[in-house]
Amino acid sequence: MMPEKNHGYWLDRPGNINIIVYVLYAICALLLSLDLFYHKHAFFSFEHWFGFYAWFGFLAYITIVMGAKLLRKIIRRDENYYD
Amino acid sequence: MISMLSHPAIISTLGGLLLSCLHSRPRKIVLLIIPVLGTCALLVIEPGQHFQWQVFGYQLILLRLDSLSFVFALIFQCALFIVALYAWHEEDRLQLASIFIYAGAATGAVLAGDLITLFVFWELTAIASAVLIWANKTARAARAGQRYFIMHVSSGLFLLAGSILHFQQTGSVAFDHLGTDTLAGGLIFIAFGIKCAFPLLHNWLQDAYPEASVVGTVALSVYTTKLAVYALARAYAGTEILIWIGAAMTVFPIFFAVIENNLRRVLSYSLNNQLGFMVVGVGVGTHMAINGTAAHAFAHILYKALLFMSMGAVLHRVGTIRASELGGLYKSMPWTAGFCIVGSLSISAFPLFSGFVSKSLVLTAVASEGYWLIWLVLLFASAGVLDHSGIKIPFFTFFAHDSGKRCAEAPFNMLLAMGITAALCLAIGVYPSFLYALLPYAVDFTPYTNTHVITQLQLLLFSALAFALLYRAGLYPAEIPALNLDFDWFYRKPGAYLAKQIAALAATGEKNFLSALKKVLFVTAARLHRHHGPQGILAKTWLTGSMVLWVAFLLGAYLIFYYLY
Numbered sequence: 336m337m338p339e340k341n342h343g344y345w346l347d348r349p350g351n352i353n354i355i356v357y358v359l360y361a362i363c364a365l366l367l368s369l370d371l372f373y374h375k376h377a378f379f380s381f382e383h384w385f386g387f388y389a390w391f392g393f394l395a396y397i398t399i400v401m402g403a404k405l406l407r408k409i410i411r412r413d414e415n416y417y418d
Numbered sequence: 419m420i421s422m423l424s425h426p427a428i429i430s431t432l433g434g435l436l437l438s439c440l441h442s443r444p445r446k447i448v449l450l451i452i453p454v455l456g457t458c459a460l461l462v463i464e465p466g467q468h469f470q471w472q473v474f475g476y477q478l479i480l481l482r483l484d485s486l487s488f489v490f491a492l493i494f495q496c497a498l499f500i501v502a503l504y505a506w507h508e509e510d511r512l513q514l515a516s517i518f519i520y521a522g523a524a525t526g527a528v529l530a531g532d533l534i535t536l537f538v539f540w541e542l543t544a545i546a547s548a549v550l551i552w553a554n555k556t557a558r559a560a561r562a563g564q565r566y567f568i569m570h571v572s573s574g575l576f577l578l579a580g581s582i583l584h585f586q587q588t589g590s591v592a593f594d595h596l597g598t599d600t601l602a603g604g605l606i607f608i609a610f611g612i613k614c615a616f617p618l619l620h621n622w623l624q625d626a627y628p629e630a631s632v633v634g635t636v637a638l639s640v641y642t643t644k645l646a647v648y649a650l651a652r653a654y655a656g657t658e659i660l661i662w663i664g665a666a667m668t669v670f671p672i673f674f675a676v677i678e679n680n681l682r683r684v685l686s687y688s689l690n691n692q693l694g695f696m697v698v699g700v701g702v703g704t705h706m707a708i709n710g711t712a713a714h715a716f717a718h719i720l721y722k723a724l725l726f727m728s729m730g731a732v733l734h735r736v737g738t739i740r741a742s743e744l745g746g747l748y749k750s751m752p753w754t755a756g757f758c759i760v761g762s763l764s765i766s767a768f769p770l771f772s773g774f775v776s777k778s779l780v781l782t783a784v785a786s787e788g789y790w791l792i793w794l795v796l797l798f799a800s801a802g803v804l805d806h807s808g809i810k811i812p813f814f815t816f817f818a819h820d821s822g823k824r825c826a827e828a829p830f831n832m833l834l835a836m837g838i839t840a841a842l843c844l845a846i847g848v849y850p851s852f853l854y855a856l857l858p859y860a861v862d863f864t865p866y867t868n869t870h871v872i873t874q875l876q877l878l879l880f881s882a883l884a885f886a887l888l889y890r891a892g893l894y895p896a897e898i899p900a901l902n903l904d905f906d907w908f909y910r911k912p913g914a915y916l917a918k919q920i921a922a923l924a925a926t927g928e929k930n931f932l933s934a935l936k937k938v939l940f941v942t943a944a945r946l947h948r949h950h951g952p953q954g955i956l957a958k959t960w961l962t963g964s965m966v967l968w969v970a971f972l973l974g975a976y977l978i979f980y981y982l983y
Binding site: 344346347356359360362363366367369370373374375376377378379382386387388389390391392393395396397398399400401402403404406407409410411412413414415416417418 | 674801802820881890
């Protein structure tokens with residue numbers, strides 16, 4: 336075991352976590368607005384919908400996580416269930 | 419015969435045997451030389467068919483090097499170098515030898531030009547890889563290894579049965595396109611499907627990989643399943659059902675990965691999901707799709723090995739890989755954390771990382787054939803990949819809630835192996851033409867277009883946004899020590915119960931049968947004893963007088979009969 340050094344880790348300060356999250360919001364807003372400025376090469380018509388990839392990704396993610404939470408209710412067992 | 423030593427599979431396999439008899443110091447050098455020799459051999463050998471033997475009327479081709487087998491054999495040998503470096507500190511010679519024999523067998527199977535050679539190497543991969551699971555030396559690993567072994571030996575039996583049937587029908591054992599139209603083709607399809615972890619045949623993967631040793635799991639993640647992908651691409655390219663099987667494979671594991679606590683099991687579900695993209699590519703079967711499958715297999719072997727190496731390093735240092743007990747480890751293992759993040763960015767297919775240039779080939783191939791539903795499914799699964807491998811793995815290990823665990827950084831050889839792999843992931847992402855030059859067919863595809871970069875970033879960062887919102891709202895499922903049931907419950911609980919009942923029934927039947935048999939034997943023996951035993955009437959010694967009397971009686975009776983008739 337190494338002695339704990341007081342590094343004062345940047346990530347340990349809650350305010351800095353907020354900075355990361357706000358940067359993420361800003362990047363997302365920027366990416367979404369980019370859809371107005373370039374010609375999209377697409378295979379399917381629905382790809383041309385405004386921000387299709389953005390909201391598809393967002394909704395897919397929420398569906399997956401919430402679906403998994405529901406699944407956990409059914410399939411969760413004790414760690415030593417099979418032993 | 420001596421020229422056989424230039425066969426890459428023979429180099430790795432014999433190298434493995436050699437390692438098992440070397441002392442620590444020379445072993446650490448030979449360990450790294452063998453994969454280099456194997457790779458060189460592969461680069462020097464002329465494309466075509468070599469080592470053709472006629473055995474009992476079968477035409478065996480031990481080495482077929484063409485554009486498809488080359489790319490798989492090459493990455494198998496390169497990965498062996500990485501695994502060897504990662505396992506450099508390992509003193510367990512059985513494990514080291516198994517890794518090399520396993521890698522050699524997988525390379526041999528990829529280079530096999532006929533079904534018999536394929537079968538031999540196919541089974542050898544099963545045996546050598548099972549040793550890596552048992553090498554962990556826990557009771558759980560022993561049982562998981564048994565289940566793994568049964569599945570893989572059965573896969574080999576399906577392959578053997580299919581091959582025999584195929585030979586009877588066609589008179590050839592050549593390993594080329596088979597298709598699922600014949601029974602032989604169907605049997606071999608199942609064999610490949612088991613090894614490729616098709617849905618409902620997949621549990622051996624999530625069951626066994628997390629139980630294997632630290633270095634064993636890295637080797638396992640490279641070979642078995644990608645060998646199956648290669649075999650499918652060789653024999654079943656363009657088989658439409660594979661598109662649906664592959665799409666299902668990309669989706670269902672992501673739900674399990676979200677709630678799984680053992681991070682090596684999370685990666686196993688993730689591996690299963692990545693295989694789905696490759697299987698879809700095989701199903702589509704166009705040149706672009708097969709290129710996509712090969713490219714994705716190549717890139718995937720590297721980033722998946724990288725992720726398993728980083729989790730292995732954590733397990734090696736901390737002694738646990740449960741997400742519920744980890745967190746904040748970036749303070750102790752900053753390099754491992756960094757390499758893990760490179761693996762995460764690669765598997766999530768961020769621009770400039772390898773997954774971006776390989777997965778897009780598959781997705782574009784699917785879209786250009788007009789499979790819009792499959793395409794949406796793959797896009798959905800891509801958001802799932804970002805969750806379990808992109809965010810969950812690095813976040814809950816190295817960041818999130820600080821577990822207070824402090825340890826040393828990973829050993830230098832592990833860091834070096836991870837560093838080289840991370841560099842390769844980045845190099846492929848930045849210079850995709852390197853990877854594209856290795857693919858089976860000419861590539862006419864530019865991954866870095868405005869549309870592709872922006873849409874991919876939108877998909878990924880809005881998924882990340884969803885994570886941030888859910889996590890801060892406390893809605894993201896907590897990491898809790900628990901086990902999640904999967905399809906294997908059916909054979910591990912009711913199946914095992916049924917088997918026990920049948921065994922008990924058979925035991926009772928056997929007991930009843932034996933006791934009945936015993937009764938019959940006793941009765942027979944008692945009768946025999948009565949008549950032939952020491953007191954038995956038939957066993958008595960007879961007096962000469964009584965015999966003469968009886969002879970006289972018989973003669974008298976004969977005389978009387980003679981006069982009467």
